[in-house]
Amino acid sequence: MIELFSADTPNGKKISIMLEEIGYDYKVTKVDLGKKEQFNPEFKKISPFSKIPVIIDHNNNGESIFESGAILMYLGERSNKFYDKENRLKINQWLMGQMGYVGPMIGQHHQFHHYNPGKSEFGEKRYFEITKRIYEELDERLRQFKFLAGENYTIADIATWPWIARHEWHDIGLANFHHLSRWYVEISKRPAVVKGFKFMDSSLEIPLP
Numbered sequence: 001m002i003e004l005f006s007a008d009t010p011n012g013k014k015i016s017i018m019l020e021e022i023g024y025d026y027k028v029t030k031v032d033l034g035k036k037e038q039f040n041p042e043f044k045k046i047s048p049f050s051k052i053p054v055i056i057d058h059n060n061n062g063e064s065i066f067e068s069g070a071i072l073m074y075l076g077e078r079s080n081k082f083y084d085k086e087n088r089l090k091i092n093q094w095l096m097g098q099m100g101y102v103g104p105m106i107g108q109h110h111q112f113h114h115y116n117p118g119k120s121e122f123g124e125k126r127y128f129e130i131t132k133r134i135y136e137e138l139d140e141r142l143r144q145f146k147f148l149a150g151e152n153y154t155i156a157d158i159a160t161w162p163w164i165a166r167h168e169w170h171d172i173g174l175a176n177f178h179h180l181s182r183w184y185v186e187i188s189k190r191p192a193v194v195k196g197f198k199f200m201d202s203s204l205e206i207p208l209p
């Protein structure tokens with residue numbers, strides 16, 4: 001059994017979706033970020049940066065793993081799914097691009113545009129433009145390939161999709177990005193994605209473009 005320490009955020013949803021996709025038995029332990037539970041000393045032992053998601057794999061000597069990209073790689077390797085060896089170099093590039101660029105930049109856009117509008121014209125403009133650029137870059141990639149790392153759905157898509165699933169907060173106009181929309185809608189139909197999306201709130205519906 002895998003224990004998933006998480007919250008209902010895009011980074012949290014990456015792992016619930018992956019666990020649903022590979023059909024592993026898991027239980028969710030909620031970390032209430034609003035109550036600052038991520039700073040509890042017990043949690044810091046498994047999450048040195050005080051962030052969700054983290055997993056403990058009780059089928060593997062209680063191994064704990066932090067950082068969503070590292071968790072996806074671990075689960076991909078263990079299950080032999082969505083992380084094929086032949087295509088690993090491509091998958092790693094798109095996964096690292098998500099971890100180092102797509103997630104952190106769109107996360108800043110959420111901070112300035114969604115949570116704190118009107119507080120910093122510079123911040124709002126900067127991250128709006130970067131998010132728009134990310135939409136364009138992903139759209140261009142998906143014009144050429146069915147999925148981010150090529151012809152198959154992989155952990156790179158699983159890492160990126162939950163960020164685009166916040167498109168209503170972005171105000172970039174997902175529907176205008178035809179290839180990104182095609183990819184987004186196709187992944188939205190996967191039963192594991194629907195289940196993983198609702199892992200903390202069964203009333204949630206995936207927002208369509």
Ligand SMILES: N[C@@H](CCC(=O)N[C@@H](CS)C(=O)NCC(=O)O)C(=O)O
Pocket residue numbers: 007009010011012033038050051052053066067068069099
């Ligand atoms: N690079 C980390 C980022 C994780 C992250 O930013 N988690 C946020 C929620 S989405 C968090 O735990 N924030 C609490 C905090 O920073 O205090 C990963 O991908 O796992």
